[in-house]
Amino acid sequence: MSGLPQPRADWALFLDFDGSIVEIAPTPGAVRVPESLAPLLRALRAALGGAVAIVTGRPVAEIDGFLGDAVPAVAGLHGLERRGADGALVRPPAPGEGFRPPPAPGGPVAPGPTGGKGAGQTK
Numbered sequence: 001m002s003g004l005p006q007p008r009a010d011w012a013l014f015l016d017f018d019g020s021i022v023e024i025a026p027t028p029g030a031v032r033v034p035e036s037l038a039p040l041l042r043a044l045r046a047a048l049g050g051a052v053a054i055v056t057g058r059p060v061a062e063i064d065g066f067l068g069d070a071v072p073a074v075a076g077l078h079g080l081e082r083r084g085a086d087g088a089l090v091r092p093p094a095p096g097e098g099f100r101p102p103p104a105p106g107g108p109v110a111p112g113p114t115g116g117k118g119a120g121q122t123k
Helices: 036-046 061-069
Strands: 012-014 051-057 073-076 080-083
Touching: 012 061, 036 051, 036 061, 061 080
Parallel strands: 012 051, 051 073
Antiparallel strands: 073 080
16 A cells, blocks of 8 residues: 555545644643644635535534634534535524424324424314
């Protein structure tokens, strides 16, 4: 084996934050981000046509606090919240809103916050 392959322009990088691009710290708040990291991530984004994303167990807002705008695409909370390169943030429903899957075509309404009744159904 001759080492790592040469980077290609059609690659995408998904980089873990804690323990991969920054050292593991004794507590989450004690992490130290090297000054060189944000410029390096920007250079990677430029080389890969923007195809760089951070994947982390931390909230997206915490990554923004550490990296600024160096990498817009972030999957936070292990994918529960996600922000695409376009800046659109996807989050789960707020507590109390609940999740109700869409009804199957022609089938019964799935149980949800309305007790199994869809919108406008009373029986």
